[in-house]
Amino acid sequence: xxxxxxxxxxxxxxxTPSSKYHDIATQANEEIVKDEFDKIVEKFAxxxxxxxxxxxxxxxxxxxxxxxxxNTTEVEQHKKGLYVEFTGNIVMRLDS
Numbered sequence: 001x002x003x004x005x006x007x008x009x010x011x012x013x014x015x016t017p018s019s020k021y022h023d024i025a026t027q028a029n030e031e032i033v034k035d036e037f038d039k040i041v042e043k044f045a046x047x048x049x050x051x052x053x054x055x056x057x058x059x060x061x062x063x064x065x066x067x068x069x070x071n072t073t074e075v076e077q078h079k080k081g082l083y084v085e086f087t088g089n090i091v092m093r094l095d096s
Contacts, residue, residue, distance in 0.1 A: 017083035024087050032093045036086065 015023065025033050051060050068075050 017080040017087070021083045021087045024090055028090050028094055032090055036089050036093070039089075040086065 048060060051063070055063065
């Protein structure tokens with residue numbers, strides 16, 4: 001259940017996906033990082049609106065917390081994948 005807290009087997013070039021994202025985000029061009037973060041927030045806002053439309057009489061935050069609680073391992077794995085994706089998005093923009 002708490003495998004994600006001990007990510008040694010998932011080390012990516014000397015760190016976890018989360019730590020590598022933060023390493024790159026703090027060293028990269030500030031405008032690129034801000035723009036990529038804005039894209040994440042925009043996507044989050046759209047997903048929240050979709051959930052509100054699909055479940056108008058539900059507490060969306062409670063639904064999300066319940067999903068995280070009952071699917072901890074899957075959520076943590078997905079979160080690692082998103083960190084890798086977000087890191088890649090920043091790195092690709094640095095190379096261009």
